[in-house]
Amino acid sequence: MRTRVVGILLTLLVVGAIWFTGNRAEDDPRGGPDSEPGGEPGDGASSTAVVTAVVDGDTIRVVPAGSDEERRVRLLGLDAPEVRGTPECGGAEATDVLVDLLPVGTTVTLVGDPTQDDVDRYDRLLRYVEGPDGTDVGERLVASGWVATYVFRDEFERLDRYAAAEDRAEAEGRGAWSGC
Template identity: 40%
Template sequence: MSRLIAVLGVGVVLLAWSVLGFNGSNRQDTSQAAGAHPAAAALPEVASGDASAAEGVDARPAQGRPGEWYRVERVIDGDTFVVRIGDTFETVRLVGVDTPETVDPRKKVQCFGAEASAAAAGMLAGKEVRLERDKSQGERDRYGRLLAYAYLEDGTFVNLRLIEEGFAHEYTHAVPYMHQALFKDAEARAREEGRGLWAEEACR
C-alpha cells in the first residue's frame, strides 16, 4: 500500500510540474508577442474622445513637458521623418496631416510639395522630438510607419504647425482622431488667410 501511495505521489508531482511548465512557456510566448514592436510600445498614448479635442480647444502641451525625446535623423517629406528609438531607426508618419507628395514613385512632385518638405526639414532636422500615439489610429500604417503626434522641446505641436502655416491639409484616415477638430479649424484659418499652399499664386 505504501508503495502505491508513493507512486501516486510522484505522478501528482510530475503532472503539476508539466502543467506549470506549459503555462510558463505560454506566458513567455505571449510576452514576446506583445513586445514585437518595442519602439512603438515605448511611446505614450492618448485616447480619442477627449472633451477638449471634441470642442476644438487648443490641446498643445506646455513647454518643457517631460517625456522621452528622440533625435530626428532624416526628414523624408513634409509629413514623414526618421527617428532613432533605442537601437532602431523608425519612420514616423504624422497623424492628421497630409502634405503634397515629393517622394512617391507613383506620382509626380505635387504643387507646394518641395516647400512643405523644406518647412518640415527646417522644423525637424537634427532636433529632438517627443512622440505620442493616438489609440484610435493604431500603432502603424500599412507601410509599417509609426503613427504619431510630434512635439518640439519649445512646445511646438508639429502636426498642427504644418497645417497652420499652410504646408499641409488636415487628413482623416477612416477613423476620427483626437485632435481632428483642432486641425480642421487650423486648415480653415489657413485657407481664409491664404497661407502657404492656399495662397492665390501658390499653385499657378
C-alpha cells in the first residue's frame, strides 16, 4: 500500500513539474504534454495512415491514406519521458518500445476521441493509434512501464484500460517502475 501511495505521489509530482514548466512543442527540445487546447473536439472517426517516423515515446509522424502530406500525431492519453533537451530516465526506452511497435512503413489506424480536441496547439493530431492487428499501441506503451497514463483536461474514453495497464506494469516492476 505504501509503495502504491509513493508511486502515485511521484507520478503527481512529475506531472505537476511538467505542467509547471509549460507547454512544449515537438520541435522544442523539451517536448511534453500540451497545456493549451488546439482545436475542436474530435468526432471519434478513424482513418488509416503509414508511419514515416517515431519522434519519441508518444509522438509519431504519418502520411494519412489519400494524402501526400506528412502529419505529426500525439498519442492520446500518454506521456513519455523526454528524449530532447535534458533526456529523462526512460525516454530512450519508451522511444525504442514505440519503434518496435510501429516500424517505419507500418499501416496504422488513427482513432479520434470525441471527448478530446482534434489537434493540439502545435497542430499535431491527437489520436489513439492501433497497429495493423488492431492492437492499441497506447495501451501497449503504458503496459511496458516506460510511458505513463496522462489526462490533460478531461478524462478520455480509454482511461480505464490504460490505468489498469499502468497498475499492472507497476505491480510487476516493468520499465520505469523497476527503478528509474
